[in-house]
Amino acid sequence: MKTMAVINQKGGVGKTTTAVNLGHALARTGRRVMVVDLDPQGHLSPCLGLFRALPQGVDRVLLGEDTLGEHAISTRELMELVPAGNGLGEVERLQGGTERGRLLRQAIDRQPPDVDYLIFDCPPSAGLLVMNALFAVDQALIPVAGDFLSLTGLARLMGTLGRVEALRQRPLERSIFLSRYVARRRLSREVREKILEHFPDHLMETFISEAAVLAECAGAGRTIFEYRARSRSAAEFEALAGELIFKGEHGYAQEASHVA
Ligand SMILES: Nc1ncnc2c1ncn2[C@@H]1O[C@H](COP(=O)(O)OP(=O)(O)O)[C@@H](O)[C@H]1O
Ligand SMILES: [Mg+2]
DSSP: OEEEEEOOSSTTSSHHHHHHHHHHHHHHTTOOEEEEEOOTTOOHHHHTTOOSOOOOSHHHHHHSSOOTGGGOEEEETTEEEEOOOTTHHHHTTOOSSGGGGGHHHHHHHHSOOSOSEEEEEOOSSOSHHHHHHHHHOSEEEEEEOSSHHHHHHHHHHHHHHHHHHHHHTSOOEEEEEESSBOTTOHHHHHHHHHHHHHOTTTBOSOOOBOOHHHHHHHHTTOOHHHHOTTSHHHHHHHHHHHHHHHHHHHOOTTHHHHHO
């Protein structure tokens, strides 16, 4: 099982959009996928067309003894969703020691879900929920929208991820991709060049273009493959899935540095 967290402390960069459309892209290749909403705002469910209230979900896994599988809802062929649940915000306020950051890891170890890809949609924060995701996954998938403020945030995030990797003593793959790319905008290109300069081994080849259709399909509760299967956005999410599958099987450039 491959586990990944879609993470960036900034809101509006495309984390939830990625969890939904990358998740469906992977499921469409025949992989079993589970997407988990770790954001107390709970936007993942409506983006997948579930507009009714879903009072329980991963909150019961983190605050109780439930398993992810017990709260999984089948949403698409080969794609399950674990909603946030009403209590998820409480996790940020838990008191106690370092164990608070390892609740998710422990839950997965207790009962690993029977899927090929487990994807966590993280909140736009750097709190305990995100920490739980980072202790639980193999890979951090970092969408970056093109502006220079996001570069400062990215540098800080990459620092945090390095420290978490050292703490947990297990490699944490870091994969950055441009999530709202506008090719004709010079700033977008400059941000790409800066990322290449500072994190050359971590920038994915695939980028996701800014496209109104991605906002539209989210509002309709459909994935891009259902809403506009022949759009450029659909092709881009297919390519993102393809790149992750390929590198997951053949290794990432930066793995060499883990060995060294
Ligand atoms: N590539 C894109 N092009 C156009 N709109 C996008 C794109 N990615 C995300 N959006 C829209 O921007 C808003 C924020 O995206 P979202 O995925 O919810 O970000 P986050 O989860 O990081 O806060 C949503 O309305 C979403 O539909
Ligand atoms: Mg979100």
